[in-house]
Amino acid sequence: MATETAETPPAPPPVSAVPGAPDGAMSGASAAAAEIERRATLKRWLLSAPALIVIIGCGMMPLLIILAYSWTKPAEYAGVIWKFQPDAWVNVLFQEDIFSDALSPNWAYYSIYLRSVLIALQTTVLALIVGFPTAYFIATREERSRNAWLFLITIPFWSNLLIRIYAIMMIIRDEGYLNHALLALGLIDQPVPIIFTNYALSYGLIYAYLPLMVMPLYASLEKLDFRLVEAGYDLYASRWKVLWHVIVPLVKPGIVSGSILVFIPAIGDYIIAQILGGGNRMMLGNLIAQQFGTARNWPQGSALALTLMAVVMVALVVYATKTQRRRAA
Amino acid sequence: MRFQDGAELTGLPAVEAKNVTKTFGAGPDAVVALDNVSVTIGQNEFFTLLGPSGCGKTTLLRLIAGFEMPTAGSILLEGQEVAHLPPFKRPVNTVFQSYALFPHLTVAQNIGFGLKMLGRRRAVVEEAVTQMLKLVRMEPMRNRKVHQLSGGQQQRVALARALAPHPKVLLLDEPLSALDLKLRKEMQIELKRLQLETGITFIFVTHDQEEALTMSDRIAVMSRGKILQIGTAAEIYEHPVDRFVADFIGETNFIEAEVTQRIGNKGEIRLPSGIEVPRELGHQVAVGGKVTLAIRPERIDLVRPGAECQLAGKVENIVYFGTDTHFHIDLDCGGDVTVRVQNRRGHQDILKTGDAVGLRIAPEAMQVLKD
Numbered sequence: 001m002a003t004e005t006a007e008t009p010p011a012p013p014p015v016s017a018v019p020g021a022p023d024g025a026m027s028g029a030s031a032a033a034a035e036i037e038r039r040a041t042l043k044r045w046l047l048s049a050p051a052l053i054v055i056i057g058c059g060m061m062p063l064l065i066i067l068a069y070s071w072t073k074p075a076e077y078a079g080v081i082w083k084f085q086p087d088a089w090v091n092v093l094f095q096e097d098i099f100s101d102a103l104s105p106n107w108a109y110y111s112i113y114l115r116s117v118l119i120a121l122q123t124t125v126l127a128l129i130v131g132f133p134t135a136y137f138i139a140t141r142e143e144r145s146r147n148a149w150l151f152l153i154t155i156p157f158w159s160n161l162l163i164r165i166y167a168i169m170m171i172i173r174d175e176g177y178l179n180h181a182l183l184a185l186g187l188i189d190q191p192v193p194i195i196f197t198n199y200a201l202s203y204g205l206i207y208a209y210l211p212l213m214v215m216p217l218y219a220s221l222e223k224l225d226f227r228l229v230e231a232g233y234d235l236y237a238s239r240w241k242v243l244w245h246v247i248v249p250l251v252k253p254g255i256v257s258g259s260i261l262v263f264i265p266a267i268g269d270y271i272i273a274q275i276l277g278g279g280n281r282m283m284l285g286n287l288i289a290q291q292f293g294t295a296r297n298w299p300q301g302s303a304l305a306l307t308l309m310a311v312v313m314v315a316l317v318v319y320a321t322k323t324q325r326r327r328a329a
Numbered sequence: 330m331r332f333q334d335g336a337e338l339t340g341l342p343a344v345e346a347k348n349v350t351k352t353f354g355a356g357p358d359a360v361v362a363l364d365n366v367s368v369t370i371g372q373n374e375f376f377t378l379l380g381p382s383g384c385g386k387t388t389l390l391r392l393i394a395g396f397e398m399p400t401a402g403s404i405l406l407e408g409q410e411v412a413h414l415p416p417f418k419r420p421v422n423t424v425f426q427s428y429a430l431f432p433h434l435t436v437a438q439n440i441g442f443g444l445k446m447l448g449r450r451r452a453v454v455e456e457a458v459t460q461m462l463k464l465v466r467m468e469p470m471r472n473r474k475v476h477q478l479s480g481g482q483q484q485r486v487a488l489a490r491a492l493a494p495h496p497k498v499l500l501l502d503e504p505l506s507a508l509d510l511k512l513r514k515e516m517q518i519e520l521k522r523l524q525l526e527t528g529i530t531f532i533f534v535t536h537d538q539e540e541a542l543t544m545s546d547r548i549a550v551m552s553r554g555k556i557l558q559i560g561t562a563a564e565i566y567e568h569p570v571d572r573f574v575a576d577f578i579g580e581t582n583f584i585e586a587e588v589t590q591r592i593g594n595k596g597e598i599r600l601p602s603g604i605e606v607p608r609e610l611g612h613q614v615a616v617g618g619k620v621t622l623a624i625r626p627e628r629i630d631l632v633r634p635g636a637e638c639q640l641a642g643k644v645e646n647i648v649y650f651g652t653d654t655h656f657h658i659d660l661d662c663g664g665d666v667t668v669r670v671q672n673r674r675g676h677q678d679i680l681k682t683g684d685a686v687g688l689r690i691a692p693e694a695m696q697v698l699k700d
Contacts, residue, residue: 230396231429233416235443236494245446249433 070302078296088299092307109287116284117311119198120267123205127213127262128255130206135217135254139224150218153211161208165275168204169195172276196278204272212261220254221247256323264312284308341408343498343530344370344393349402351388362388364554365402370498370532370547375524377533379541380551381577386534389551390500393532395419406497417446422491423500426507428483430475436486437462437471443494461489464523481512488520492527499524501533505540517544538578542566550574566625572698575623582629582666584622584640584695588614598622598697601662604639606692614697621698626669628694631656631686638687640666644680658686 070088072080090096094103138149156164171177172194179191194200224247232242248255270285277283282290284304291301351363363385370376378386391397392404395416404412411419422443430439440461441454449457462468465485475483484504491499501520505513521544524531535541541548542562549559550573558570569575572583589605590597596610598620614620632638645665646657649672656668668688680686 225427225429227425227427227429228431230416231423231425231431232442232446233396234394234421234423235490236417236446237442238417238446241446245442246431 066302066305070299070306072299074297074299076296078292078298080298085299088297088303091300092303112282112284112287115282116267119201119205119283120263120269122202123209123266124213124259124263126202127206127210128259131210131213131217131258132255134210135214135221138214138218139221140226146222150215153214156207157211162271162275164208165204165272168200168207169275172200172203195276196281198277198281201273201277201281204276205266205269208272209262209265212265213258216257216261217251217254220251224250252323256319260316260319263315267312268308340372342369342405343372343374343407344368344532345405345408346389346392347403347405349389349392349399349404351385351392351397352400361554363392363399366554366556367402368549368556368559370530373528373530375521375531375533375544375546377535377541377545377548378551379535379538379548379577381536384551385554386536386551387502390423390502390532390534393498394421394423394500420497421500422494422496422498423502424487424491424504426503428487428504428507430483430486430490432475434475435471436467436473436475436478439475439486440489440493442490447494457493461493464492464526465489465519480508481516484508484516485519488523492523492529496529498530498532501531503535504533505535506537513540520544542578550577552577568696569623569698572621572623575696575698580626580667580669582624582626583698584624584664584666586620586622586695588616588618588620591616598695600639601660601664602640603662606639606695608692608695608697610697623696623698624666624690624694626655626667627653627671628690629666629668630689631668631670631680632689634685634687638689640688640690642666642686642688644682644684644686647680647682656680656686658688 069080071084071086073083073085073087075081087096090103091106092109093106095106095108096103134153138146138153141149169176173179174191174193174195176195178194179188182188182192183190228246228250229242232246237245267283268285269283270289273281273283273286274289288301288304288308291297291304295301346366346368349363349366350361353360353362366385366389368389378389380386388397392399392412393406395411395414395418399412402412403410406419406421431442434442437458441458444454444457458471459468462471465488467482467485467489470478470482470486475486478486484507487504504520505516508516517540520531520533533541533544545562547559547561548565550557550565552573558565558574560568565574566578569578569581575581575583584601586598586600588596588610589599591610591614594609596608596614596616597605598608598610599605600622610620634641640660640662642658642660642665644656645659648655648657651672653669653671656670657665658668659665666688
């Protein structure tokens with residue numbers, strides 16, 4: 001028996017290898033069975049190999065490289081010197097005094113973290129407020145026209161995000177179409193500054209990520225049993241109460257996944273903040289880009305990127321456990 | 330219990346539909362679901378809307394609940410016009426065919442939902458929930474989720490949820506159709522008990538004639554958007570107004586006959602066998618006119634051929650049903666009838682397929698239908 005199993009690859013062990021067959025009974029039949037089992041295992045590995053190569057090579061390796069970089073010393077002209085140095089991680093939270101080496105809170109970074117989180121939250125909430133009625137509208141159309149509406153929602157995704165953001169810039173800049181129109185109508189005397197404000201940044205973020213909110217919401221709303229909505233109306237719930245006490249709890253999975261899908265790219269956004277926020281509206285994404293670019297501090301950029309990832313993951317875990325506990329209760 | 334309030338004393342009907350028409354769609358595709366329907370349903374009545382699917386019974390129920398607006402006509406609850414009110418402003422609750430229980434809430438939360446939406450204090454809601462759970466005998470299930478309940482239990486929760494806010498009228502949309510036969514029989518008795526205990530007006534929609542006959546104070550038989558007949562179970566079964574009603578409720582034999590004499594309401598009709606029978610003629614049929622007679626299978630006696638009988642024929646088929654036996658008789662004068670004989674002394678092999686028999690029918694068992 002031992003010689004038979006030794007032929008099979010070490011891991012994972014064959015699932016259905018004849019267990020506990022008495023040694024004396026090890027005949028040609030069971031040897032053939034072991035051979036079939038060995039081939040099946042090999043086939044499973046070969047079939048999953050492409051996926052494994054992609055996941056390990058393109059997903060995990062870059063992360064591991066970043067993790068390694070974050071503990072090294074920055075080289076003078078970009079890149080890293082392979083020498084252990086935890087400074088990048090210290091700098092995520094603290095600032096070293098140039099003269100005394102004393103640590104003080106890194107307020108400049110804190111304000112960027114805070115702005116990133118707040119803007120991402122604001123984007124998520126506004127996308128939900130805009131996206132929910134949109135998804136509800138589509139889900140309550142006739143079955144034939146629903147796909148057409150979804151198609152309309154996805155059309156912007158077909159062109160490059162950068163181009164679309166520049167197009168927004170053309171509309172909202174001081175000499176843009178919007179200000180021209182308002183001036184022509186006599187509603188304002190001089191151009192209203194919109195671009196390079198938080199409003200412009202929010203607008204760009206919501207515009208870019210709204211479809212990511214609408215899609216999962218639609219998927220949930222489309223499955224909603226509208227007889228339950230009728231039951232709510234029948235039991236003295238007004239339209240708002242039905243929304244709050246019946247529809248929202250039932251489409252919660254859609255709300256959660258939509259919010260996650262918007263929050264994650266919004267908190268890590270780089271392009272939109274760069275173009276619509278101007279240089280002075282820095283988000284975490286811009287800070288990271290700066291470290292790899294002009295600041296030439298790759299370890300710092302790596303540490304910040306991993307910090308962002310950790311924050312998002314913690315937020316997701318907290319969210320997941322919280323909703324799960326409520327469901328179990 | 331606070332099931333009734335002052336309105337009952339006014340003697341107003343619980344629900345009144347006046348010339349209600351409901352059309353779905355527009356133009357050439359328009360479907361008339363209800364065609365000028367009027368009905369008055371009294372306080373504390375168990376009223377059943379009975380008819381085949383697509384007859385408009387559910388539409389009428391949904392109009393009373395407020396889920397649909399009438400195209401024409403008015404709907405009154407205790408004398409108050411409600412056709413313009415949304416469902417959440419009508420003192421009416423519905424037990425849905427699918428139960429439509431909220432899957433994200435517990436049994437108790439489902440039952441308390443209506444009162445909570447009405448803004449009642451928590452203590453009041455809790456008390457009502459406890460009372461309702463007791464009423465439908467579901468106390469141990471209080472904190473279960475809906476998906477942990479069987480079909481029959483979900484049915485009881487749906488009933489309790491609809492009864493908890495003490496509606497003036499309870500609407501039941503084929504609530505028993507998803508249950509198996511035994512449970513359905515149990516729930517029929519249960520529903521009747523609940524109606525008597527609560528004193529609430531029940532409007533029950535069904536396509537099952539047996540359900541309608543066993544539970545209702547009055548029944549409205551509907552077909553193609555119209556009410557054909559309203560009456561007690563016995564009235565509708567014994568005196569159906571037309572062929573559709575006679576055919577839909579129970580089994581019926583139809584026999585063509587000719588009016589030979591008429592004096593006032595009384596007259597004589599000639600059966601296809603040539604025998605003349607005295608019969609009251611309710612409506613305008615002239616001498617020589619054709620009428621259809623409806624005769625229930627259990628109102629026909631099988632006798633020896635040649636004895637005093639109105640019709641004669643041969644036994645074509647015998648079906649044993651346990652409590653009774655059905656004899657399918659080929660009439661000598663053409664056509665066939667079904668005769669139901671109770672097996673009061675057990676199964677008897679007196680008659681065999683092919684035997685000649687006589688049929689004796691009391692004149693009052695022959696119901697003259699309008700065509």
